[in-house]
Amino acid sequence: MIDQPRGDLATKQQTTASRLILSPGGRAATALLLVVFVGLVFNADGAFFKSATHRDALRQASVYGILACGMTLVIVTAGIDLAVGSVLALVAVCCATMAIHWNWPGWIVVPASMVIGGLCGAVSGTLVSRQKIQPFIATLAMMVFARGLAKYLSGGSKVSTAVKQADGTFEYVDVPYLFRLIDSRVLADSVSVVTLIFFACATISWIALSHFRWGRFLYAVGGNEEASRLSGVPVTWARTLAYVWCGVFAGIAGICQAAQEQQGDPEAGVAYELIAIAMVVIGGTSLSGGRGGMMLTTLGVFTIGYLEKVLSINAVPEAWRLMLTGVIIVIAVQTQRSRRA
Amino acid sequence: MISPSHSAPVLVEMSAIGKRFGSVGVLDNIGFELRAGEVHVLAGENGAGKSTLIKILAGVHQEFDGELRIHGKAARPRSPLHATQLGVAVIHQEMSLIPSMTVADNLFLGRLPSHFGVVDRRRQFADTRKWLDRLGLNIDPGQAIESLSIATQQLIEIAKALSLNARIIVMDEPTSALNVSETERLFDLIVNLKRDGCGIIYISHKMYEIQQLADRITILRNGKSVATAAAADLPTSKLIRLMVGREVEPAMRRSFDAKPIGKSQPNRFAIRNFSVYPQGKSQAAAVNQASLTVRSGEVVGLGGLQGSGISQLFGGIFGAYGGNVTGERTLNGRQIAPANPRQATRQGLALLTNDRKRSGLVMSQSVISNTTLASLEQHCRLGWLIKSSEYNAARRTRDAMSLHSASLDQEVSLLSGGNQQKVAIGKWLETQPDLLMLDEPTRGIDVGAKQQIYELIEQWKSEGLSILLSTSEIPELMLLSDRIYVMHSGSVSAEFNRDTASPEKIMEAAMGARQ
Structure with missing residues (x-):
């Protein structure tokens, strides 16, 4: 190898401005600004300038965003969690059962739901890090299993406020306070509670990744597992915990889903994991691990959230929305690859 | 002639x-x-x-x-x-077989006997058996490669080369995984090949x-x-x-007074009858019954050629192969048996691996992250990282090792080889080890960085650190070491001190020649 201070030269040649734009954060922010710009131009007769539009854009992205918080932790370790959509459905069913049918208070339902999600993650994590099953396969199995469990527990039908009585008739009960709280808006109706929950999750995930030793371990394991092991990093523990937390976030998303739908639907959350992955990837976190972060994912969540909103206020048909989203994912990932080349 | x-x-x-x-x-x-x-x-x-x-x-x-x-x-x-x-048929050191496929399929990959696209399994198996018989291998052609021992795989590699009917056969250290009787069988075969008019490199x-x-x-x-x-x-x-x-390299001088370590210095580290089985205890040992000692403040060199087992010895000491080791390890008079690198690090061992890209550094991470990775406990409270403490550690490393980096937040992948190596070494110094193991510390770095690393080794030594290092360059080995052990085929074949070592003697011992 020719020894030459490549890094020193490369950075000195760039100006501060170009470095900002070329940084991963700069790229992700540019993508978001582009979408917002499209929204400013095609503003659907001013609909884009109404605060309710922005509130709804963020609200609709929030459940996906909460999933993306956990997904970021897993993807940083060079893994993937396909089970989050099914875990969301499982937790939604359990949560609705506890809150509606058993009339349990929120302070028990919320932690219990998070524990259910975390347990699913713990199983996936153990399969990946102890049994050395590929993350794709292990979480695929968990995805199918959790969906089945959700259907088993709910008897295949939605767990709604129509509660079956002892004599076989149905009686409608009130929507639990927990669900009404989560589905409400605060600050003069300007922001949804689910959006605040997403921000809280993003903050937790961000702190974990950039301020905790465990987060450093995740980057190390994702960047170079062998070097990490030989540096005394507890690889198995760190990786398992990433899946556990991913499950916990899926649990939180499940609570929000149940609250918004006012029921536990065992069919909920299908393909949500793919949207969460897309949000992480558009942000610039590499699927090969060791790079990225929660700030980037937050930008990715906004990008996809606003993209959907801009397209829907302009009455673009769903078929076109899906196709465009696919194209944009490819473009976003491609620009990130050219940065590294 | x-x-x-x-x-x-x-x-x-x-x-x-x-x-x-x-x-x-x-x-x-x-x-x-x-x-x-x-x-x-x-x-x-x-x-x-x-x-x-x-x-x-x-x-x-x-x-x-x-x-x-x-x-x-x-x-x-x-x-x-x-x-x-x-x-031309080449038997490489690295296996070129496909582990999941059968012996017969590997032998005839790309030239399967067939009629109109349908593989003639019977002929393929018969031909395979013919080649296996020539090597005295009694295995089923339908067996998967991965179910066979490394030695058998090596022999199948040879059978594959022979089955090409090549007249020019290249064998690059073909016996590295073979035992004595397998080696003898290979030699008989070579004699036959010669008689058949083949040439062998x-x-x-x-x-x-x-x-x-x-x-x-x-x-x-x-x-x-x-x-x-x-x-x-x-x-x-x-x-x-x-x-x-016979060349003496004038560029490499000891810029320090070479005061020999007295026999009076206590032993810091020792291994006795230490064997390492990287593939598991049922497979061949890469290190066989090795014994050596390192005193306080002593630099002990390990010399050897490819296949000597030095890297596996380092890994075995460091717990990288888990429990697949036998024998004793003693550090500061106490027996240790680290089950993994994490325990080894805590017990005061440090290992710079010989391949910093594969097993040394996390290339996607910053200089700071890499410097503190092995000593992260010192830089956090209840799991919360104290960034200023980390930063100070990285600055300490930069100053001590004259590291050139635009910023300490820079990804190490952007650094030059020499600077990367300094980060990798700095990571281990931050753990304040009792024994620092350096496997090929100067591989792939320029002359200036080499000289700096020589000087650093001398400085750590004067501070009382014990160092066990390996290098494939004999002049470097003689320059740096107070004592030298030479390894050959997994065993310690000779020990020299400053006065008794010479390049010829080291090479002789490394090649297993009788003295």
Whole structure:
């Protein structure tokens, strides 16, 4: 190898401005600004300038965003969690059962739901890090299993406020306070509670990744597992915990889903994991691990959230929305690859 | 002048072969000839250019200077496949078998006997068995490669090369995974191949094999051909002298007073009858019953050629192979048995691996993250990282090792090789180890960084750190070490101190030659 201070030269040649734009954060922010710009131009007769539009854009992205918080932790370790959509459905069913049918208070339902999600993650994590099953396969199995469990527990039908009585008739009960709280808006109706929950999750995930030793371990394991092991990093523990937390976030998303739908639907959350992955990837976190972060994912969540909103206020048909989203994912990932080349 | 028959047809003729990687020349004006019915040994230290020369013949390196003639015709192998078609079969050190496929499929990959696209399984199995029988292998052709031992896989690799019916056979350290009886079987086979008119180019670091097999020997040193002679005209001592050379490297001086470590210094670290089984205890040992000691403030060097087991010894000591070790490890008078690198680090061991890209650094992470990775406990409270403390550690490393980096937040992948190595070493110094193990600390770095690392080693030594290091360069080994152990085929074959060491003796011991 020719020894030459490549890094020193490369950075000195760039100006501060170009470095900002070329940084991963700069790229992700540019993508978001582009979408917002499209929204400013095609503003659907001013609909884009109404605060309710922005509130709804963020609200609709929030459940996906909460999933993306956990997904970021897993993807940083060079893994993937396909089970989050099914875990969301499982937790939604359990949560609705506890809150509606058993009339349990929120302070028990919320932690219990998070524990259910975390347990699913713990199983996936153990399969990946102890049994050395590929993350794709292990979480695929968990995805199918959790969906089945959700259907088993709910008897295949939605767990709604129509509660079956002892004599076989149905009686409608009130929507639990927990669900009404989560589905409400605060600050003069300007922001949804689910959006605040997403921000809280993003903050937790961000702190974990950039301020905790465990987060450093995740980057190390994702960047170079062998070097990490030989540096005394507890690889198995760190990786398992990433899946556990991913499950916990899926649990939180499940609570929000149940609250918004006012029921536990065992069919909920299908393909949500793919949207969460897309949000992480558009942000610039590499699927090969060791790079990225929660700030980037937050930008990715906004990008996809606003993209959907801009397209829907302009009455673009769903078929076109899906196709465009696919194209944009490819473009976003491609620009990130050219940065590294 | 040459023993087989001087009139035997020339199979390979190389003249004025040169090869450069970028600005670095690795081969310079090499001439080489292989005749039918001879074993022509290529000898030389690690990095002398043997493998590069073979790779030109095998079509791995297509760009080279000079002329290559195969079977009397000028040829430039464009790819390994093309080389095969030209009649060259290469048995590489690294396996080229597909683990999940059967023995028969591996042997006939790409040339399955078939009728109109339907594979003739019966013929394929019969042919496979024929080749396996020639090697005395009693295994089922339908067995998967991965279910076989490493030694058997190596023999199948050889069977595959033979089944190509090649007249030119290259064997690059074919016995590294074989035991004594398997080696004998291979040697019998080589004798048969010679009789059948094949020519064999044989690379080995084992003196015993060279004495057994060689008809002619060509010695390479620093990319140049030093001599070609009949084996009978090259006694062991002369061969070794030619391999080691006589050059003294004036650039490398000890800039410090070399005060020898007295016998009175206490032992800091010792291993006794230490064996390492990287593939599990049912497989062959890479290190066999090794014993050595390191005193306080002493630099102990480990010398050896490829396949000596030095890296596995380091890994075994460090717990990288878990419980697949036997024997004793003693640090500061207490027995230790770390089950993994994490425990080893806590107990005061540190290991710089010989491949910083693969197992040393997290390339996607910053200088700071890499510097503190092994000592992160010191920089956090209840799991919360104290960034200022981390930053100070990285600055300490930068200043102590004169690290050149635009910023400490820079990804290490952007640093030069020498600076990367400094980060990798700095990471281990931050753990304040009692024993620092350095596996090839100067591999792939420039001369200036090398000199700096020499000086640092001297400084740590004066601070009382015990260092166990390996290097494949004999001058470097002699320059840095207070004492030297030489390893050959997984065993410690000799021990020298400053006064008794010489390049020839080290090379002799490394090749397992009788003294």
